Amino acid sequence: MVAKDVARLWEELRHRDPEEKLGWITQLAQNPSEDSIEVLLDVLQQESWFLRDQAARVLATMGEPVLGPLVEYLGSGLWYTRASAVTALGRMGNPRAAAPLVGMLNDPNRTVRDAVWDALLALCRNELATRELAQAFDALPERARRFALDGLLERDAEAAGQVVLYMEEAGGTLIAPRLGGAVEGRREDGPDAGRRKLGVADPEYPGRLRELSSPPDPLFLTGRWDHPGSHVAIVGSRHPTEDGCDVARELAGALCERGAAIVSGLAQGIDAAAHGGALDAGGLTGAVLGTPLQEIYPREHVELQGRVARSLGIMTEIPPDGFATRNTFAARNRMVAAMGDVVVVVQGALNSGALITAEEAARLGRPVAALPWDSREPLGEAPHALIRSGRATLVRNADDVLELMGRKAPESGVSLGNGEDKFPTGNTASRRLAPNVAIPLHLTPIEAALYRALRERPLPLDHLASAASLTASDLSIALLALELRGLARRMPGGLARRISSARLARDAGTGR
Missing domain, CATH: 3.40.50.450 (Rossmann fold)
Incomplete structure (x- = not known):
């Protein structure tokens, strides 16, 4: 691709709509050169997340020539440019990216930090990159090292265990106390413990999936x-x-x-x-x-x-x-x-x-x-x-x-609870039907008890009486009061339900 064509692409990327820009990015991927790399790096500074993500994917395939420029972009004043550069480095998987990425764990922007963790986990798929990551962790000050190891453990215990093993092999100075179990598991099971890749013909392949017209x-x-x-x-x-x-x-x-x-x-x-x-x-x-x-x-x-x-x-x-x-x-x-x-x-x-x-x-x-x-x-x-x-x-x-499904249900008649009767009573009902809801102001104790027992789905009145510990007369009076306040609705078939705050706001906005 000659310089004149690159200049034209540059202008297209700056001024055309996103679909055309995406087309140019695809064309640049098919014709890699120093000039096209420069254009793709410029895309990382644009505000469109979609275009930055596509450019990062293309840059990640270009290997060594873009490693240095991407590392330089980690120091950009634009958080989204830093995040895109981090993403590209993670997808690239180059072991030399480990140390610069670890240095980004203290970036002031949370989105960038999240992208860094994703990139570090991506590096852990490569043994050489994982060893470089272990060296980068070991070079950190003690407090930062603990933070980094604990953060990796929370996201992928297997990866954290492998990093610690490589630190030990290299005479590392610190292993975070929480990592003991992960290290032992990695020693016993290897780097891909628990994860398997199965073909349709594999005996362990789930039989239910074979029924699909296009099984994975x-x-x-x-x-x-x-x-x-x-x-x-x-x-x-x-x-x-x-x-x-x-x-x-x-x-x-x-x-x-x-x-x-x-x-x-x-x-x-x-x-x-x-x-x-x-x-x-x-x-x-x-x-x-x-x-x-x-x-x-x-x-x-x-x-x-x-x-x-x-x-x-x-x-x-x-x-x-x-x-x-x-x-x-x-x-x-x-x-x-x-x-x-x-x-x-x-x-x-x-x-x-x-x-x-x-x-x-x-x-x-x-x-x-x-x-x-x-x-x-x-x-x-x-x-x-x-x-x-x-x-x-x-x-x-x-x-x-x-x-x-053709299975016989137990005779206890359990509904949507944990072994309780279909229409529970007494304290059991109170536990099931007393959600942690905000009680509106100016309700009497009886009205508050009923409001607490009501749910957004209709419930039987005798069920509510038991849940709120109310007599039938008190229930009727309290329910009428809640209906007049727009907080409840009596339903056909001896049922009642609570009106959600979202529906109250919606009804108020429409004048209903």
């Missing part, structure tokens, strides 16, 4: 995934209501107590609640990821993902050097459907990814279940649509789910 091949996973009992996939919105999370958590726990294992996608919202409910009940749960195994997404799930990985396990079709896109998250839904013997949709809007999972389950011949919600609840749209169209069976509790 290869499959990357941890754990055994050999639970002999039923697998129940629980899916739903990433932004559910409080009740949606409660129902998912309680349903997962109740199913685990009956011997089932829970499968979901480790996303925010319903997925996380289902995984958490299974773990809290002492049951098994596994996750299908839309990212490589070593990545944590969302970041706040670092602890949850670790617990799930140590339970049934985690799996993905994205290779370690791959990356997540919108399509990879949508594609993983088919794997969630395949790994479940039944799919339960808890909450979701009409464009929810849970519907993709339900459709795939139907194609595989798996039963689909959905929970009913108040007709005014927007996140009830997906389950209601499935039920109305006959594509899903209405279920109320764990027993209904087991019955749908």
Whole structure:
């Protein structure tokens, strides 16, 4: 590529729309030269995250010629340029990037620091780079060294253990006390302990996935995934209501107590609640990821993902050097459907990814279940649509789910709780139905007791009377007072529900 062409590309990158810029970046990747490197480095200083990310990917493939310039960009005054340079260095995997990246752990910008941790974990896939990383850690002052080792341990115990072993081999001066178990595990199991790569023909390949028209091949996973009992996939919105999370958590726990294992996608919202409910009940749960195994997404799930990985396990079709896109998250839904013997949709809007999972389950011949919600609840749209169209069976509790799978439910009639009666009474009901909610001002003690017992999903009046320790007369008076204040609504069939603060605000805004 001649200088005149590069100059033209430079102007295009500065002044044209993002799609054209992306086209030029692709062209530069196909014609690497000193001039094209200069243009790509300039892209790292542009405000478009998408273009910077694409440029970083291209630069990472160019090897040694871009190492020096990228290290220089670590000192940029623009935080997003520093973050993009860090990302490119991590993807490049050059051992010489280890020391400069470790030096960025104290960057004042959190996004940059997060990118540094991702880059360091990427370097740990390469033995030589891991040794360089160990040397860089060992060269840090004691306090900084402890911080770096503990930070790596929190994100990947295996990588931290390997770094410590290399530090020991080189006569390192400090091993963080928390790393003892990780070091022993690495000595015994090697650098890839727990992570496996399986082909469809492998005897350990999960049989349920073979039923897909395009089973993931290869499959990357941890754990055994050999639970002999039923697998129940629980899916739903990433932004559910409080009740949606409660129902998912309680349903997962109740199913685990009956011997089932829970499968979901480790996303925010319903997925996380289902995984958490299974773990809290002492049951098994596994996750299908839309990212490589070593990545944590969302970041706040670092602890949850670790617990799930140590339970049934985690799996993905994205290779370690791959990356997540919108399509990879949508594609993983088919794997969630395949790994479940039944799919339960808890909450979701009409464009929810849970519907993709339900459709795939139907194609595989798996039963689909959905929970009913108040007709005014927007996140009830997906389950209601499935039920109305006959594509899903209405279920109320764990027993209904087991019955749908052809398993006999226990005679105790347990609902969405942990071994409690379908309509609990007394102190048990108070524990289940007294969420930690803010009580509106100016309520009488009786009204406050009822408000605390109410939930966003409809509950029987006798159930509420027991939960709030109210007589039928007191309940009727208190419920009327809450209705007049717009805090509750009486429903047909002897039911009542609390009005959420979000709905109150929405109704106030529309004048209803």
